[in-house]
Amino acid sequence: MGYDRYAAICQPLHYAILMAGGLPFCGSNKVNNYFCDISAAIRLACADTYINELIIFIGGVLVLVVPLIFICISYGFIVSTVLKISSAEGKRKAFSTCASHLIVVIVHYGCASSVYLRPSAQYTTGTDRLVTVTYTVITPLLNPMVYSLRNRDVQLAIRKMIRKTGFSVKSL
Template identity: 50%
Template sequence: MASYSLSPHAPRMKRENQSVTMEFILMGFSNFLGLQTPLFVVFSIMYLAILAGNIIIVTTIRRDSSLHIPMYFFLAMLSSSETCYTLTIIPNMLVNLLKETATISFAGCATQMYLFLAFANLNCLLLTAMGYDRYVCICKPLHYPVLMNQRFCTKLVVFLVTMGFLFSIMETYFVFALPFCGPNKIHHFFCDIAPLLQLACARNYIGEIVIFLICILMVLFLFFLILLSYLLILNTILKIPTAEGKRKAFSTCASHLIVVVVHFGCASIIYLRPQSRYTLDEDTLISVTYTLFTPLLNPVVYSLRNKDVQVALKKSLGRGTCTQRV
Protein backbone atom coordinates (compact mmCIF):
# COMPACT_ATOMS: atom_id res chain seq x y z
CA MET A 1 0.00 0.00 0.00
CA ALA A 2 1.38 3.39 -0.88
CA SER A 3 2.10 6.07 1.65
CA TYR A 4 1.75 9.03 -0.61
CA SER A 5 1.08 12.72 -1.08
CA LEU A 6 1.00 15.06 -4.06
CA SER A 7 1.81 18.04 -1.87
CA PRO A 8 5.48 17.80 -0.68
CA HIS A 9 7.76 20.42 -2.19
CA ALA A 10 11.25 18.93 -2.36
CA PRO A 11 14.16 21.38 -2.30
CA ARG A 12 15.80 22.02 -5.66
CA MET A 13 19.59 22.35 -5.82
CA LYS A 14 22.01 23.25 -8.53
CA ARG A 15 23.69 20.30 -10.21
CA GLU A 16 27.16 21.42 -9.30
CA ASN A 17 26.32 21.41 -5.59
CA GLN A 18 24.62 18.00 -5.53
CA SER A 19 26.03 15.00 -3.69
CA VAL A 20 24.59 11.50 -3.71
CA THR A 21 22.95 10.35 -0.46
CA MET A 22 24.47 7.01 0.59
CA GLU A 23 22.46 6.47 3.79
CA PHE A 24 19.43 7.80 5.63
CA ILE A 25 18.81 8.59 9.30
CA LEU A 26 15.50 7.28 10.68
CA MET A 27 13.98 9.86 13.05
CA GLY A 28 10.83 7.97 14.01
CA PHE A 29 11.54 7.62 17.74
CA SER A 30 13.83 10.63 18.15
CA ASN A 31 11.24 12.38 20.34
CA PHE A 32 10.94 9.36 22.66
CA LEU A 33 14.57 9.07 23.81
CA GLY A 34 13.66 8.43 27.45
CA LEU A 35 11.18 5.71 26.47
CA GLN A 36 13.23 3.75 23.97
CA THR A 37 14.11 0.89 26.34
CA PRO A 38 10.51 0.38 27.61
CA LEU A 39 9.29 0.60 23.99
CA PHE A 40 11.85 -2.03 22.98
CA VAL A 41 10.51 -4.42 25.65
CA VAL A 42 6.84 -3.82 24.79
CA PHE A 43 7.36 -4.05 21.03
CA SER A 44 9.50 -7.19 21.39
CA ILE A 45 6.75 -8.94 23.35
CA MET A 46 4.16 -7.91 20.77
CA TYR A 47 6.35 -9.08 17.91
CA LEU A 48 6.89 -12.48 19.53
CA ALA A 49 3.12 -12.72 20.02
CA ILE A 50 2.56 -11.91 16.31
CA LEU A 51 5.05 -14.58 15.23
CA ALA A 52 3.68 -17.18 17.65
CA GLY A 53 0.05 -16.48 16.76
CA ASN A 54 0.55 -16.64 13.00
CA ILE A 55 2.77 -19.73 13.19
CA ILE A 56 0.15 -21.50 15.34
CA ILE A 57 -2.62 -20.64 12.86
CA VAL A 58 -0.64 -21.80 9.82
CA THR A 59 0.49 -25.00 11.55
CA THR A 60 -3.01 -25.79 12.83
CA ILE A 61 -4.59 -25.29 9.41
CA ARG A 62 -1.93 -27.42 7.76
CA ARG A 63 -2.23 -30.30 10.27
CA ASP A 64 -6.03 -30.46 10.59
CA SER A 65 -7.74 -31.90 7.51
CA SER A 66 -11.09 -30.40 8.53
CA LEU A 67 -9.60 -26.95 7.85
CA HIS A 68 -8.47 -27.81 4.32
CA ILE A 69 -11.09 -25.59 2.72
CA PRO A 70 -10.69 -22.31 0.78
CA MET A 71 -11.53 -20.01 3.72
CA TYR A 72 -8.70 -21.39 5.86
CA PHE A 73 -6.36 -21.70 2.89
CA PHE A 74 -6.66 -17.93 2.42
CA LEU A 75 -6.33 -17.41 6.18
CA ALA A 76 -3.07 -19.41 6.21
CA MET A 77 -1.77 -17.32 3.31
CA LEU A 78 -2.79 -14.10 5.11
CA SER A 79 -1.00 -15.20 8.29
CA SER A 80 2.13 -16.03 6.27
CA SER A 81 1.97 -12.67 4.51
CA GLU A 82 1.47 -10.81 7.80
CA THR A 83 4.53 -12.58 9.25
CA CYS A 84 6.69 -11.54 6.28
CA TYR A 85 5.20 -8.02 6.41
CA THR A 86 6.24 -7.50 10.03
CA LEU A 87 9.62 -9.12 9.39
CA THR A 88 10.54 -6.34 6.95
CA ILE A 89 9.98 -3.58 9.55
CA ILE A 90 9.90 -4.66 13.18
CA PRO A 91 13.31 -6.38 13.68
CA ASN A 92 15.10 -3.35 12.22
CA MET A 93 12.90 -1.04 14.33
CA LEU A 94 13.79 -2.97 17.51
CA VAL A 95 17.52 -2.75 16.75
CA ASN A 96 17.22 0.99 16.07
CA LEU A 97 15.51 1.54 19.43
CA LEU A 98 18.77 0.47 21.09
CA LYS A 99 20.88 2.88 19.02
CA GLU A 100 21.54 6.56 19.56
CA THR A 101 21.40 7.18 15.81
CA ALA A 102 19.28 4.91 13.61
CA THR A 103 20.70 4.70 10.10
CA ILE A 104 19.89 2.65 7.02
CA SER A 105 21.79 2.40 3.75
CA PHE A 106 20.34 3.60 0.45
CA ALA A 107 20.07 0.03 -0.86
CA GLY A 108 18.68 -1.20 2.46
CA CYS A 109 16.02 1.51 2.42
CA ALA A 110 14.95 0.61 -1.12
CA THR A 111 14.81 -3.09 -0.24
CA GLN A 112 12.76 -2.45 2.90
CA MET A 113 10.29 -0.27 1.02
CA TYR A 114 9.91 -2.83 -1.77
CA LEU A 115 9.22 -5.75 0.60
CA PHE A 116 7.00 -3.73 2.93
CA LEU A 117 4.82 -2.48 0.08
CA ALA A 118 4.68 -5.92 -1.56
CA PHE A 119 3.34 -7.67 1.53
CA ALA A 120 1.08 -4.74 2.46
CA ASN A 121 -0.46 -4.91 -1.02
CA LEU A 122 -0.76 -8.69 -0.73
CA ASN A 123 -2.55 -8.43 2.63
CA CYS A 124 -5.21 -6.18 1.10
CA LEU A 125 -5.62 -8.47 -1.90
CA LEU A 126 -5.93 -11.59 0.28
CA LEU A 127 -8.58 -9.94 2.47
CA THR A 128 -10.52 -9.17 -0.71
CA ALA A 129 -10.20 -12.79 -1.86
CA MET A 130 -11.51 -13.93 1.52
CA GLY A 131 -14.50 -11.63 1.08
CA TYR A 132 -15.21 -13.18 -2.32
CA ASP A 133 -14.93 -16.65 -0.78
CA ARG A 134 -17.55 -15.77 1.86
CA TYR A 135 -19.81 -14.33 -0.86
CA VAL A 136 -19.70 -17.52 -2.93
CA CYS A 137 -20.14 -19.73 0.16
CA ILE A 138 -23.27 -17.95 1.39
CA CYS A 139 -24.84 -16.60 -1.79
CA LYS A 140 -24.02 -19.50 -4.15
CA PRO A 141 -23.65 -22.54 -1.86
CA LEU A 142 -24.52 -25.11 -4.53
CA HIS A 143 -21.81 -23.77 -6.85
CA TYR A 144 -19.21 -23.31 -4.09
CA PRO A 145 -17.29 -26.60 -4.60
CA VAL A 146 -16.96 -25.87 -8.32
CA LEU A 147 -16.20 -22.15 -8.15
CA MET A 148 -13.78 -22.37 -5.21
CA ASN A 149 -11.94 -25.57 -6.04
CA GLN A 150 -8.32 -26.08 -5.00
CA ARG A 151 -6.90 -25.39 -8.45
CA PHE A 152 -8.72 -22.05 -8.73
CA CYS A 153 -7.69 -20.97 -5.22
CA THR A 154 -4.04 -21.80 -5.90
CA LYS A 155 -4.05 -19.87 -9.17
CA LEU A 156 -5.82 -16.94 -7.48
CA VAL A 157 -3.16 -16.72 -4.73
CA VAL A 158 -0.35 -16.88 -7.31
CA PHE A 159 -2.04 -14.05 -9.24
CA LEU A 160 -2.47 -11.95 -6.08
CA VAL A 161 1.17 -12.45 -5.06
CA THR A 162 2.27 -11.43 -8.55
CA MET A 163 0.12 -8.31 -8.52
CA GLY A 164 1.21 -7.32 -5.02
CA PHE A 165 4.90 -7.53 -5.89
CA LEU A 166 4.39 -5.92 -9.32
CA PHE A 167 2.70 -2.87 -7.81
CA SER A 168 5.49 -2.68 -5.23
CA ILE A 169 8.14 -2.65 -7.98
CA MET A 170 6.38 0.28 -9.64
CA GLU A 171 6.04 2.27 -6.41
CA THR A 172 9.62 1.66 -5.30
CA TYR A 173 11.02 2.47 -8.74
CA PHE A 174 9.26 5.84 -8.97
CA VAL A 175 10.61 6.82 -5.54
CA PHE A 176 14.24 5.73 -5.87
CA ALA A 177 14.59 6.92 -9.47
CA LEU A 178 14.51 10.43 -7.97
CA PRO A 179 17.79 12.12 -6.99
CA PHE A 180 18.56 12.31 -3.25
CA CYS A 181 21.22 14.95 -2.74
CA GLY A 182 20.21 17.04 0.27
CA PRO A 183 18.85 16.24 3.76
CA ASN A 184 18.91 12.54 4.66
CA LYS A 185 16.72 12.48 7.79
CA ILE A 186 13.60 10.36 7.27
CA HIS A 187 10.82 11.44 9.63
CA HIS A 188 9.63 7.90 10.18
CA PHE A 189 10.90 4.66 11.75
CA PHE A 190 11.06 2.83 8.40
CA CYS A 191 11.37 3.71 4.72
CA ASP A 192 7.89 4.71 3.59
CA ILE A 193 7.05 6.61 0.42
CA ALA A 194 5.86 10.02 1.65
CA PRO A 195 8.90 10.73 3.88
CA LEU A 196 11.24 9.76 1.02
CA LEU A 197 9.44 11.99 -1.48
CA GLN A 198 9.96 14.91 0.88
CA LEU A 199 13.74 14.36 0.76
CA ALA A 200 14.07 14.12 -3.02
CA CYS A 201 15.77 16.96 -4.88
CA ALA A 202 13.30 16.78 -7.78
CA ARG A 203 9.77 15.65 -8.50
CA ASN A 204 8.26 13.19 -10.95
CA TYR A 205 4.59 14.08 -11.31
CA ILE A 206 3.80 11.06 -13.48
CA GLY A 207 5.35 8.76 -10.89
CA GLU A 208 3.42 10.47 -8.08
CA ILE A 209 0.16 10.04 -9.98
CA VAL A 210 0.90 6.33 -10.54
CA ILE A 211 1.63 5.86 -6.82
CA PHE A 212 -1.56 7.73 -5.94
CA LEU A 213 -3.64 5.51 -8.23
CA ILE A 214 -2.12 2.36 -6.71
CA CYS A 215 -2.95 3.72 -3.26
CA ILE A 216 -6.56 4.30 -4.29
CA LEU A 217 -6.73 0.81 -5.79
CA MET A 218 -5.28 -0.94 -2.75
CA VAL A 219 -7.32 0.92 -0.13
CA LEU A 220 -10.55 2.34 -1.52
CA PHE A 221 -11.31 0.08 -4.49
CA LEU A 222 -10.55 -3.20 -2.68
CA PHE A 223 -12.53 -2.05 0.35
CA PHE A 224 -15.43 -1.20 -1.99
CA LEU A 225 -15.30 -4.75 -3.42
CA ILE A 226 -15.37 -6.25 0.08
CA LEU A 227 -18.23 -3.93 1.05
CA LEU A 228 -20.14 -4.99 -2.07
CA SER A 229 -19.59 -8.66 -1.17
CA TYR A 230 -21.01 -8.09 2.32
CA LEU A 231 -24.01 -6.17 1.03
CA LEU A 232 -24.87 -9.18 -1.15
CA ILE A 233 -24.18 -11.51 1.79
CA LEU A 234 -26.45 -9.46 4.06
CA ASN A 235 -29.21 -9.54 1.47
CA THR A 236 -28.95 -13.34 1.34
CA ILE A 237 -28.82 -13.73 5.13
CA LEU A 238 -31.98 -11.63 5.57
CA LYS A 239 -33.82 -14.12 3.35
CA ILE A 240 -32.97 -17.07 5.61
CA PRO A 241 -36.20 -17.98 7.42
CA THR A 242 -34.79 -19.04 10.81
CA ALA A 243 -32.86 -16.96 13.34
CA GLU A 244 -30.46 -19.85 13.92
CA GLY A 245 -29.71 -20.06 10.21
CA LYS A 246 -29.02 -16.33 10.08
CA ARG A 247 -26.71 -16.57 13.10
CA LYS A 248 -24.72 -19.44 11.62
CA ALA A 249 -24.38 -17.70 8.25
CA PHE A 250 -23.18 -14.46 9.81
CA SER A 251 -20.81 -16.20 12.24
CA THR A 252 -18.76 -17.49 9.29
CA CYS A 253 -18.11 -13.87 8.27
CA ALA A 254 -17.68 -12.16 11.65
CA SER A 255 -13.93 -12.76 12.11
CA HIS A 256 -13.10 -11.65 8.57
CA LEU A 257 -15.31 -8.58 8.86
CA ILE A 258 -13.59 -7.44 12.09
CA VAL A 259 -10.13 -7.80 10.52
CA VAL A 260 -11.24 -5.95 7.37
CA VAL A 261 -12.71 -2.98 9.28
CA VAL A 262 -9.61 -2.53 11.44
CA HIS A 263 -7.13 -3.17 8.61
CA PHE A 264 -8.67 -0.84 6.03
CA GLY A 265 -9.66 1.68 8.69
CA CYS A 266 -6.05 2.09 9.83
CA ALA A 267 -4.82 2.10 6.22
CA SER A 268 -7.25 4.90 5.34
CA ILE A 269 -6.15 7.03 8.30
CA ILE A 270 -2.49 6.64 7.39
CA TYR A 271 -2.52 6.76 3.60
CA LEU A 272 -5.55 8.83 2.59
CA ARG A 273 -5.32 11.83 4.89
CA PRO A 274 -3.73 15.09 3.64
CA GLN A 275 0.04 15.26 4.08
CA SER A 276 -0.30 18.71 5.66
CA ARG A 277 -1.88 17.11 8.74
CA TYR A 278 1.12 14.89 9.48
CA THR A 279 3.23 15.40 12.59
CA LEU A 280 6.20 13.20 13.50
CA ASP A 281 4.80 12.03 16.85
CA GLU A 282 1.27 11.43 15.55
CA ASP A 283 2.44 9.65 12.40
CA THR A 284 4.82 7.45 14.42
CA LEU A 285 2.10 6.37 16.84
CA ILE A 286 -0.43 5.63 14.06
CA SER A 287 2.16 3.69 12.05
CA VAL A 288 3.08 1.63 15.12
CA THR A 289 -0.60 0.75 15.42
CA TYR A 290 -0.68 -0.33 11.78
CA THR A 291 2.56 -2.32 11.83
CA LEU A 292 2.13 -3.98 15.27
CA PHE A 293 -1.46 -3.97 16.49
CA THR A 294 -3.12 -4.80 13.16
CA PRO A 295 -0.92 -7.88 12.43
CA LEU A 296 -1.54 -9.03 16.02
CA LEU A 297 -5.29 -8.70 15.52
CA ASN A 298 -5.49 -11.38 12.82
CA PRO A 299 -4.41 -14.41 14.92
CA VAL A 300 -6.21 -13.11 18.02
CA VAL A 301 -9.57 -12.65 16.27
CA TYR A 302 -9.44 -15.94 14.38
CA SER A 303 -8.34 -17.82 17.51
CA LEU A 304 -10.97 -16.34 19.83
CA ARG A 305 -13.98 -15.99 17.53
CA ASN A 306 -13.67 -18.91 15.11
CA LYS A 307 -15.00 -22.18 16.53
CA ASP A 308 -13.41 -24.35 13.83
CA VAL A 309 -9.95 -22.97 14.63
CA GLN A 310 -10.60 -23.35 18.37
CA VAL A 311 -11.59 -27.01 17.96
CA ALA A 312 -8.56 -27.68 15.75
CA LEU A 313 -6.27 -26.01 18.31
CA LYS A 314 -7.70 -28.12 21.12
CA LYS A 315 -7.25 -31.28 19.05
CA SER A 316 -3.68 -30.28 18.25
CA LEU A 317 -2.93 -29.54 21.92
CA GLY A 318 -4.55 -32.82 22.88
CA ARG A 319 -2.28 -34.72 20.51
CA GLY A 320 0.74 -32.94 21.94
CA THR A 321 -0.25 -33.85 25.51
CA CYS A 322 -0.83 -37.50 24.61
CA THR A 323 2.53 -37.65 22.83
CA GLN A 324 4.30 -36.25 25.88
CA ARG A 325 2.61 -38.81 28.17
CA VAL A 326 3.58 -41.69 25.92
Protein backbone atom coordinates in the same frame (compact mmCIF):
# COMPACT_ATOMS: atom_id res chain seq x y z
CA MET B 1 14.00 0.57 -1.45
CA GLY B 2 13.25 -2.72 -3.18
CA TYR B 3 13.80 -1.16 -6.60
CA ASP B 4 17.03 0.40 -5.38
CA ARG B 5 18.35 -3.02 -4.32
CA TYR B 6 17.13 -4.56 -7.60
CA ALA B 7 18.93 -1.91 -9.64
CA ALA B 8 22.12 -2.22 -7.58
CA ILE B 9 22.29 -6.01 -7.85
CA CYS B 10 20.68 -6.84 -11.19
CA GLN B 11 21.62 -3.73 -13.20
CA PRO B 12 24.87 -2.52 -11.57
CA LEU B 13 26.18 -0.72 -14.66
CA HIS B 14 22.89 1.15 -15.10
CA TYR B 15 22.42 1.92 -11.40
CA ALA B 16 23.59 5.55 -11.56
CA ILE B 17 21.33 6.33 -14.51
CA LEU B 18 18.30 4.49 -13.09
CA MET B 19 18.56 6.15 -9.70
CA ALA B 20 19.49 9.66 -10.90
CA GLY B 21 15.85 10.65 -11.36
CA GLY B 22 15.14 10.54 -7.65
CA LEU B 23 14.14 13.42 -5.39
CA PRO B 24 16.86 15.66 -3.98
CA PHE B 25 17.09 15.41 -0.22
CA CYS B 26 18.59 18.06 2.00
CA GLY B 27 18.82 18.62 5.71
CA SER B 28 18.23 15.72 8.04
CA ASN B 29 18.28 12.28 6.48
CA LYS B 30 16.53 10.67 9.42
CA VAL B 31 13.11 9.23 8.70
CA ASN B 32 10.89 9.98 11.66
CA ASN B 33 9.07 6.65 11.49
CA TYR B 34 9.59 3.05 12.59
CA PHE B 35 10.45 1.98 9.05
CA CYS B 36 11.21 3.73 5.78
CA ASP B 37 7.70 4.36 4.52
CA ILE B 38 7.29 6.28 1.27
CA SER B 39 5.21 9.07 2.81
CA ALA B 40 7.82 9.63 5.53
CA ALA B 41 10.67 9.63 2.99
CA ILE B 42 8.91 12.15 0.72
CA ARG B 43 8.68 14.61 3.60
CA LEU B 44 12.50 14.80 3.56
CA ALA B 45 12.63 16.02 -0.06
CA CYS B 46 13.65 19.60 -0.87
CA ALA B 47 11.88 19.71 -4.24
CA ASP B 48 8.22 19.90 -5.20
CA THR B 49 6.71 16.48 -4.48
CA TYR B 50 3.29 17.03 -6.05
CA ILE B 51 3.81 14.45 -8.84
CA ASN B 52 5.25 11.92 -6.39
CA GLU B 53 2.33 12.38 -4.03
CA LEU B 54 -0.11 12.08 -6.92
CA ILE B 55 1.48 8.78 -7.97
CA ILE B 56 1.31 7.53 -4.36
CA PHE B 57 -2.35 8.56 -4.18
CA ILE B 58 -3.19 6.79 -7.46
CA GLY B 59 -1.31 3.70 -6.27
CA GLY B 60 -3.17 3.89 -2.97
CA VAL B 61 -6.50 4.02 -4.76
CA LEU B 62 -5.57 0.97 -6.86
CA VAL B 63 -4.21 -1.03 -3.94
CA LEU B 64 -6.64 0.06 -1.23
CA VAL B 65 -9.90 1.36 -2.62
CA VAL B 66 -10.45 -1.11 -5.47
CA PRO B 67 -10.12 -4.22 -3.24
CA LEU B 68 -12.21 -2.52 -0.56
CA ILE B 69 -14.98 -1.94 -3.10
CA PHE B 70 -14.96 -5.64 -3.98
CA ILE B 71 -15.04 -6.58 -0.28
CA CYS B 72 -17.99 -4.24 0.30
CA ILE B 73 -19.84 -5.71 -2.69
CA SER B 74 -19.19 -9.22 -1.31
CA TYR B 75 -20.54 -8.21 2.09
CA GLY B 76 -23.56 -6.66 0.41
CA PHE B 77 -24.36 -10.06 -1.11
CA ILE B 78 -23.69 -11.74 2.24
CA VAL B 79 -26.04 -9.40 4.12
CA SER B 80 -28.70 -9.87 1.45
CA THR B 81 -28.43 -13.66 1.74
CA VAL B 82 -28.33 -13.70 5.55
CA LEU B 83 -31.43 -11.54 5.79
CA LYS B 84 -33.29 -14.24 3.87
CA ILE B 85 -32.53 -16.79 6.61
CA SER B 86 -35.70 -17.34 8.60
CA SER B 87 -34.28 -18.29 12.02
CA ALA B 88 -32.73 -15.71 14.32
CA GLU B 89 -30.11 -18.25 15.44
CA GLY B 90 -29.09 -18.85 11.83
CA LYS B 91 -28.75 -15.13 11.20
CA ARG B 92 -26.67 -14.72 14.36
CA LYS B 93 -24.30 -17.56 13.39
CA ALA B 94 -23.90 -16.21 9.86
CA PHE B 95 -23.17 -12.66 11.05
CA SER B 96 -20.79 -13.86 13.77
CA THR B 97 -18.83 -15.78 11.12
CA CYS B 98 -18.30 -12.54 9.18
CA ALA B 99 -17.76 -10.20 12.13
CA SER B 100 -14.14 -11.16 12.84
CA HIS B 101 -13.10 -10.75 9.22
CA LEU B 102 -14.92 -7.45 8.99
CA ILE B 103 -13.10 -6.11 12.07
CA VAL B 104 -9.71 -6.97 10.55
CA VAL B 105 -10.71 -5.41 7.21
CA ILE B 106 -11.89 -2.18 8.87
CA VAL B 107 -8.71 -1.84 10.96
CA HIS B 108 -6.36 -2.57 8.06
CA TYR B 109 -8.05 -0.56 5.32
CA GLY B 110 -8.94 2.29 7.68
CA CYS B 111 -5.38 2.73 8.88
CA ALA B 112 -3.75 2.29 5.47
CA SER B 113 -6.22 4.69 3.85
CA SER B 114 -5.55 7.35 6.46
CA VAL B 115 -1.83 7.25 5.61
CA TYR B 116 -1.90 6.96 1.81
CA LEU B 117 -5.12 8.69 0.77
CA ARG B 118 -4.88 12.10 2.38
CA PRO B 119 -3.43 15.44 1.30
CA SER B 120 0.22 16.06 2.15
CA ALA B 121 -0.66 19.15 4.18
CA GLN B 122 -2.22 16.88 6.81
CA TYR B 123 0.96 15.02 7.74
CA THR B 124 1.30 14.40 11.46
CA THR B 125 4.35 12.33 12.26
CA GLY B 126 3.26 11.00 15.66
CA THR B 127 -0.08 9.84 14.35
CA ASP B 128 1.56 8.32 11.26
CA ARG B 129 3.84 6.19 13.40
CA LEU B 130 0.93 4.85 15.42
CA VAL B 131 -1.20 4.17 12.35
CA THR B 132 1.59 2.46 10.39
CA VAL B 133 2.38 0.21 13.34
CA THR B 134 -1.31 -0.62 13.64
CA TYR B 135 -1.74 -1.79 10.06
CA THR B 136 1.66 -3.44 9.70
CA VAL B 137 1.94 -5.15 13.10
CA ILE B 138 -1.41 -5.21 14.91
CA THR B 139 -3.53 -6.38 11.96
CA PRO B 140 -1.39 -9.44 11.18
CA LEU B 141 -1.34 -10.31 14.89
CA LEU B 142 -5.07 -9.72 15.24
CA ASN B 143 -6.00 -11.98 12.34
CA PRO B 144 -4.86 -15.36 13.75
CA MET B 145 -6.06 -14.46 17.24
CA VAL B 146 -9.55 -13.60 16.03
CA TYR B 147 -9.85 -16.77 13.97
CA SER B 148 -8.33 -19.08 16.58
CA LEU B 149 -10.63 -17.75 19.32
CA ARG B 150 -13.57 -18.94 17.22
CA ASN B 151 -12.26 -22.52 17.43
CA ARG B 152 -14.02 -24.54 20.16
CA ASP B 153 -10.83 -26.44 21.07
CA VAL B 154 -8.98 -23.16 21.63
CA GLN B 155 -11.88 -21.84 23.71
CA LEU B 156 -11.83 -24.98 25.88
CA ALA B 157 -8.05 -24.74 26.31
CA ILE B 158 -8.34 -21.10 27.40
CA ARG B 159 -11.10 -21.99 29.89
CA LYS B 160 -8.95 -24.82 31.33
CA MET B 161 -5.98 -22.48 31.63
CA ILE B 162 -8.12 -19.89 33.41
CA ARG B 163 -9.44 -22.51 35.83
CA LYS B 164 -5.90 -23.75 36.59
CA THR B 165 -4.69 -20.27 37.46
CA GLY B 166 -7.60 -19.72 39.78
CA PHE B 167 -9.20 -16.86 37.88
CA SER B 168 -12.82 -17.01 37.02
CA VAL B 169 -14.55 -15.23 34.18
CA LYS B 170 -16.70 -13.37 36.72
CA SER B 171 -13.61 -11.96 38.47
CA LEU B 172 -12.22 -10.57 35.20
